[in-house]
Amino acid sequence: MxxxxxxxxxxxxxxxxxxxxxxxxxxxxxxxxxxxxxxxxxxxxxxxxxxxxxxxxxxxxxxxxxxxxxxxxxxxxxxxxxxxxxxxxxxxxxxxxxxxxxxxxxxxxxxxxxxxxxxxxxxxxxxxxxxxxxxxxxxxxxxxxxxxxxxxxxxxxxxxxxxxxxxxxxxxxxxxxxxxxxxxxxxxxxxxxxxxxxxxxxTSYHRANLTYTVQKATDKFYQLEDILNKSKSSCIVYVRNRKATVNTAHFLNSRGITSTYYHGGMSRDDRHKQYLKWRSNHTKVMVGTSAFGMGIDKADVDCVVHMEIPDSIENYFQESGRAGRAGQKATAMLIYNENDLVRLDNQFIKVIPGVQDVKKIYKHLSNYFQISYGEGQQTNHRFNFSEFCSTYKLHSILAYNALQVLDRNSIISLSQEFTKRATVNFKVNEYALSYYLLRNNQLDDVVKAILRTYGAVFEQVTTINYAIISTKASRTVDQVHTALLTLHRDDIIDYEHQSFDTSITFLVPRDDDRTINTIAPFIKNQANFKRLQVDSIKAFINNSNVCRAIQLMSYFNETMQSPCGLCDVCKDKTVQKNRTPANQAIIDILYEGPKSAHELTSLTHPKADIIHAIRLLLDQKKIVLQADNTYKLL
Incomplete structure (x- = not known):
């Protein structure tokens, strides 16, 4: 070179x-x-x-x-x-x-x-x-x-x-x-x-420093807290939706684990602020949807946790690979329960859009923005996705998947971006405004920021930029919005505002059925391929006989000569050698739910064997003793 x-x-x-x-x-x-x-x-x-x-x-x-x-x-x-x-x-x-x-x-x-x-x-x-x-x-x-x-x-x-x-x-x-x-x-x-x-x-897909673990748990939050407490560096936790990012981050913070969250519905500025908190190690854990991670290269991440099952091995492998980039020992854990397997079908299989679904959504989309036949190419539109679904009584997940199909097939360009659009017009003159601010000086910074930025707000309706006002007033966007609502309520200004979370650009002129008919074969192929992907991730989770790393390498057609010795499958095989009938009996009965010590020692095995097995399973963190003195399977 x-x-x-x-x-x-x-x-x-x-x-x-x-x-x-x-x-x-x-x-x-x-x-x-x-x-x-x-x-x-x-x-x-x-x-x-x-x-x-x-x-x-x-x-x-x-x-x-x-x-x-x-x-x-x-x-x-x-x-x-x-x-x-x-x-x-x-x-x-x-x-x-x-x-x-x-x-x-x-x-x-x-x-x-x-x-x-x-x-x-x-x-x-x-x-x-x-x-x-x-x-x-x-x-x-x-x-x-x-x-x-x-x-x-x-x-x-x-x-x-x-x-x-x-x-x-x-x-x-x-x-x-x-x-x-x-x-x-x-x-x-x-x-x-x-x-x-x-x-x-x-390069080989195998990452010798990264241990893959699949854990079935009745209490996923307990398991999550346990692994994050063991981690000494930055972590990423992947969840399914926006609400779960907020709830999970709040739970972890309440348990003393500093966390923040990231999802596609946040403004670009808010996402960047949250990212910087995590990037600079002011917070240990980033809880995100799959929107987080593309292009992220943080070397000290030593743990990636999936709280729900990803939709494909490719996505699981790529997201897990964000741990251990500096070559340090790292863990990729997938925590699931039986409900997650059912949810996987509900969220990915049952909501795969067919050709007729895509035709219906495309027609609704065109009508929603009043696009005439033969027109609309390269026009951009921002809207609130929930309001769109409500207008036409659409299943939100199916509708969004249909939009993604239109995006992948170059009918539209789709992006998620949280934006607010607002207009302001002052209804009082400058003297009345000055008198009002004397009695409401907490609004002074926001009002003065608007007046310094927009000269015609007394004469005409003016579109304002929240980001500019928030910067000049040293307030958050939400604080600016609250201040404007107060001014509107007190009849000082007219304040019109809308929130958008989705943006699309029509890439071709509207032609309804003919537009979708040209991509119908792709829609069918993609639907079949998605089913194969879901089946593959299910098979990976359910296969407790073959080393996790070997399974992943095999999926990408790479041969791995020997088991990793570190994943849950490899460790379980080691434990199996020491497993007694009493161990298995305890595990079997705890699958039914928590049991007391009396119920466990009543099993048809010698009491000494049961007590020994309980201690062993506690040491192996297979079970836990709860506050009510019942044992629960982890």
Missing amino acids: TTTSKEILKKYWGYDNFKPKQQEIIKAIISRKDTIALLPTGGGKSICYQLPALLFDGITIVISPLIALMKDQVLSLQEKGIKSLAIPSGIKHSELDTLLDNCIYGNYKLLYLSPERLQQELVQERIKRMNVSLIAIDEAHCISQWGHDFRPAYRDISKIRNLEFQHKKTNPPIIALTATATPRVIEDITEQLRLDEPKLFQ
């Missing part, structure tokens, strides 16, 4: 050495070879194309489905002094035109695009005029219908190879990157991207 590459690594990223496989991957790209890179979560995928972008003349085009991650990466690059930009959805034609011109003439090094944006004729025409040095396909598993997040728009990425680049006699090399891909997916990636004898770089 050239000294220049290491100098760039040190200058911009501050690292002295490359992570495993990074050096070989960068060398292949510099040699202009098509490349597939399978690196685990935290393996440093982005450097594999960002660093070559600085070595090459011209611009690197990065195609990614993750809008939020694109923005974060561009911000990070800009902070390093690397010229880069992302083209978001829902912008005006003139603005798109300007951004593309900047890429041609502005000496930019990286341009981030969604696969849907790449399909636009204007974008393709401008790319022809760019000095494109490299094309990077992030989350490349999305190109395969056998991948866990298939997006049909990825299938059209190969068209970029047909473009006649003005600055190139040959096509620029392509690098496809992903953290998880089965051999079937790798083969599909190669075929769909039309890669030319690609060099495949893959």
Whole structure:
């Protein structure tokens, strides 16, 4: 590897050495070879194309489905002094035109695009005029219908190879990157991207420092508290929904375990504040939905806990992999009960949208925003998802899954973003307002912040920005909202406000049934694949005979020679050697519910054996003695 590459690594990223496989991957790209890179979560995928972008003349085009991650990466690059930009959805034609011109003439090094944006004729025409040095396909598993997040728009990425680049006699090399891909997916990636004898770089999926444990528990919160108390560093706890993030964090705080929460319904600023608390170790535990973790690289996480069963092995493996990134010993625990297995079907199988479901939701969506036939393309709309479902009496989970289908199939672009929109108009003159503030000086900061920011609030209805007002008034957004409500109640202002938690951009003109009929085969395939994923995670949980690590490696077609010796299956096999009939009898009866010592010693086994077995099971933390002196199975 050239000294220049290491100098760039040190200058911009501050690292002295490359992570495993990074050096070989960068060398292949510099040699202009098509490349597939399978690196685990935290393996440093982005450097594999960002660093070559600085070595090459011209611009690197990065195609990614993750809008939020694109923005974060561009911000990070800009902070390093690397010229880069992302083209978001829902912008005006003139603005798109300007951004593309900047890429041609502005000496930019990286341009981030969604696969849907790449399909636009204007974008393709401008790319022809760019000095494109490299094309990077992030989350490349999305190109395969056998991948866990298939997006049909990825299938059209190969068209970029047909473009006649003005600055190139040959096509620029392509690098496809992903953290998880089965051999079937790798083969599909190669075929769909039309890669030319690609060099495949893959690190082992096995993480010897990470122990996988699946624990069945009647009291999941007790089990969670126990493992977090044993952890000496940062932890992540994954739960199913937004409400559970708040409730779980409150429970842990009440038990003396500092915690915060993160979910997609929070504003970007609030999410960032909560993240910084955890990142800076002011709080030990981050409780989040699956919205938390993408792009997160915190080295000292030594424990990831799933409080409910994920919808696929891919997601479980990726989320668990956020523990132990610095190579330290770490634990990935999945805590479940029988109800969770039933809930898995209810939440993922019974709410898989069929073709007719998607047609109905798409029609409702178009009507909700009054989109006429043949119109609506590239229009952006913010709305409250619950109100939308209430308007049409829709099952919320089924409706949201249908929106995700429309998003994955490039009919709409969907994002969750909590925003508030408000207008203010002062109803009193300045003298009356001054008199009012003398008696209500607690509102003075908010009112003055509005007056300093918006000059016409006495003359006309004015749209205000909560974030700007909260910053200038040194108040939270909620405090600003409360102050405005007070002013409205006291008849000082007219205050209109709405809250939104969902944003969509229509990517194609409205054509109802015809629009959905074109993607009907994909809808059916995705439904079948989701069923297979759920069946696979169930099989993983229920298989108490094969080492957890071996099961996971087998899923990704990797052979592991010997059991890990640390997971719950391996440990249980060790315990089995010492298990007596009395042990098993106690476990069997406690499955029925808590039992007293008298009930346990009444079992048909010698009393001394029962007492010995109780002590052993307590030491092994298989059972616990409760405050009411009954024993309970953990």
